[in-house]
Amino acid sequence: MNKIESLHDFYGRLKTQHPDITIPSLETVNNTGHIGVFKRSMYCSAHPSPYNRRDYYKISLILGSGILHYPSQRILVKERALLFTNPNIPYAWEATSETQAGYFCLFTENFIHKRNESLRESLLWRLDGCPIIPITLQQENVFTEIFTKMTAEMEGMYIHKYEMLRNYIQLIVHEALKVQPQDTNFRERNAAVRLTSLFIELLERQFPIGSTDHVLELRTPHDFANQLSVHVNHLNHAVKEVTGRTTSEHILKRITTEALALLSHTEWNVAQIAYCLGFEYPANFNTFFKRQMQCTPKAFRKEGISS
Incomplete structure (x- = not known):
């Protein structure tokens, strides 16, 4: 799965x-x-x-x-x-x-x-x-x-x-x-699937980040659960059941993908990118990025330019 x-x-x-x-x-x-x-x-x-x-x-x-x-x-x-x-x-x-x-x-x-x-x-x-x-x-x-x-x-x-x-x-x-048929029995939806789709859609709506004034508002499972008016445990269970990955894994993966895009396709400095992605301090972003990519943002950008 x-x-x-x-x-x-x-x-x-x-x-x-x-x-x-x-x-x-x-x-x-x-x-x-x-x-x-x-x-x-x-x-x-x-x-x-x-x-x-x-x-x-x-x-x-x-x-x-x-x-x-x-x-x-x-x-x-x-x-x-x-x-x-x-x-x-x-x-x-x-x-x-x-x-x-x-x-x-x-x-x-x-x-x-x-x-x-x-x-x-x-x-x-x-x-x-x-x-x-x-x-x-x-x-x-x-x-x-x-x-x-x-x-x-x-x-x-x-x-x-x-x-x-x-x-x-x-x-x-x-x-x-x-x-599309009007039969309500036919159209009855699986609640976990519906909630997961709403979560993914809400996550994707925040991207791409188009300017240094754009800051992520939803970064944690609790943020998304509050936005969707459900308990965070219920959201986590639904997302894991449907996709095989946790809510946090989806969020981290999408933030990482955006970080890679911003480092590769903009001239923003690392501090600006960290701010846009919701990190209070650049050091926190460096730690996050290194955990995900096994290198620092500056090293990734340098490698991208040299290749």
């Missing part, structure tokens, strides 16, 4: 199943993001996919039957459905019918959020407890047409094709919201 499948892992598995396929370059993922669109028949097999988190979002048009293994749930899918997954929650797919058709697209957070922040509040974040939406045959035709256009766009040379693809993702989300 602690493992996170990366894009490299995904394409490695795809290459194993289809040796002739051309794997796209992933060198620009950190800067511009990444998107891929595929037919499910290329990727689905009789063996269940690994049960873990992914470091990318995924929207699937499932044509076929199977079982979605989700935290504290086994969700049965019959014939056709939409599946929305995000990097916060682990899952696995087990096919139960021979036919596994349809499409899926996967994309990184920076691909979509840098250009369309509204999706952060979209179905991708709100379908925490049950990410499956059953659809009718008529609705299947609507989503098939969108995915077909996305596939053609991926293969085309239009200079603004990635803007088009972002718009298609937005269209899928809106069409899904229109057909």
Whole structure:
């Protein structure tokens, strides 16, 4: 449950199943993001996919039957459905019918959020407890047409094709919201999953830090628990149950990631970075950074410049 499948892992598995396929370059993922669109028949097999988190979002048009293994749930899918997954929650797919058709697209957070922040509040974040939406045959035709256009766009040379693809993702989300069933029993969400998603979203909202006047307001599990109006023990238990990592581990990892980015991509001095990240004294930041990275901030920055 602690493992996170990366894009490299995904394409490695795809290459194993289809040796002739051309794997796209992933060198620009950190800067511009990444998107891929595929037919499910290329990727689905009789063996269940690994049960873990992914470091990318995924929207699937499932044509076929199977079982979605989700935290504290086994969700049965019959014939056709939409599946929305995000990097916060682990899952696995087990096919139960021979036919596994349809499409899926996967994309990184920076691909979509840098250009369309509204999706952060979209179905991708709100379908925490049950990410499956059953659809009718008529609705299947609507989503098939969108995915077909996305596939053609991926293969085309239009200079603004990635803007088009972002718009298609937005269209899928809106069409899904229109057909989302009103059955409250179906939409009942697992409380731990919902709370974990709220915590992750609240954590991510604080980043990136854009100026030396921007100081982190939420730095401890108690800070987040107070913001979410829950007891800190309840928050810690939910986050550990769903992700396999403690609330503190998530916070420390995200602060470390931001520290690395600020040291690498700004000219702010270490004291300024320490202040923005909520450390009262630079010495405390140095101790924290050395514990996480086994070197001081100055040594990391110097090594980055020299390399």
